[in-house]
Amino acid sequence: MKIAILGYGTVGRGVDQIIAERVDGVEVTRILELPDRLSDPRMTASYDEILADEEVELVVECMGGVEPARTYIMAALESGRHVVTSNKAVVAAHFADFAAASVASGAGLFVEAAVGGGVPWIASVEKVRRIDDVSSFSGIMNGTTNYIVDAMRRQGADFAEVLAEAQRLGYAERDPSADIDGIDVLNKTIISASVAFGVACERDLPASGIRNLTKADLDLFAARGRTVKLLGRGVSEGGRYAAAVEPVAVAADSLEANVPGNFNLITAVGATVGELKFYGQGAGSLPTGNAIVQDVLDCVSGTRRPVYDFTSQLAYDPTLLRADYVLRTAAELGDAEPYGPGAVVVRDLTAAGARALLDEALATDPTTFMAALAVEE
């Protein structure tokens, strides 16, 4: 099969390398890049030229961003070309449109690499759903922030320094604010909830990140047997669902607490299968390239052809996600109990209520950090 890669950056290069070195029967014949980055005879800056090439049967989109990625993916699907994408921003925003266009033209739509990098999470959730409803999912879904927190915790590294290293290693988004403010995990949580619960997932979910996390915060939680991880979570019960993204203070001896570097760990729970955990590198050129090439191979062989159905009638109910929240802040908050030096705990908030409380605290103290307290088992 002849394929085109849109975007020859960290991920696009990984896809090209894996196919060239390890895959027979698939050939990258076209690459779309920006006009000032045409460095290979296969490259063009014209998407129309790629669409006009009738030999190209599949398009791998790894440019990032919402536009023109949305337009290019829709045009590929409408022309009957299969699409494989790692771009969670565009999938989270337009998943239902892409799924409908894929059904209409019969072209395949594959999004494995959009969540969890090299971790086969999406295909596994699809598999769980063949037998079980997914009652919840939760996990570390961002390699950059896990890399940052892990280095701060284990080596006492400085936030800014270690973020620069994650950028150098190709883990971070073009704008790393998306990583540290939880937006990247929000996109991955929207996609995960859509697949896990079969819903057109609410987009306005509560989300916060680790921008204000300090070494002193990690020390505060360490003194209480916890560490902080940025988690995406979703739960479904009684015809309702909720999802959120937030730093969570997890037990220091939990699996999540000990996930190193750019690794992700995502858990799904189903009635008969129980708890399943998926672990691997959540970011980087070759792990993510691997997830894309797995999708390409599934498409070529016809062994897996996802059909995304978002017609489940689950209602979004933010009250399903509740926790106690710790805020390290100079702001005065009502109903707060002391937690440690400069920190308070506010009990039994919804994730949405906690996000509103964080905004209130940030208005007074822009350095405020907030984390949910994981229930200890």
Ligand SMILES: NC(=O)C1=CN([C@@H]2O[C@H](COP(=O)(O)OP(=O)(O)OC[C@H]3O[C@@H](n4cnc5c(N)ncnc54)[C@H](O)[C@@H]3O)[C@@H](O)[C@H]2O)C=CC1
């Ligand atoms: N870097 C990683 O570890 C992972 C990235 N992703 C996602 O994969 C996508 C690509 O990520 P990276 O490769 O890291 O980004 P990147 O910034 O390294 O590469 C993107 C490439 O696309 C090109 N590009 C951008 N807009 C274009 C346009 N309009 N026309 C033609 N070319 C264009 C850029 O010139 C660049 O070479 C993003 O959606 C990202 O969120 C997903 C999983 C892991």
Ligand SMILES: N[C@@H](CC=O)C(=O)O
């Ligand atoms: N920036 C993302 C890349 C993969 O999705 C991350 O760090 O996880």
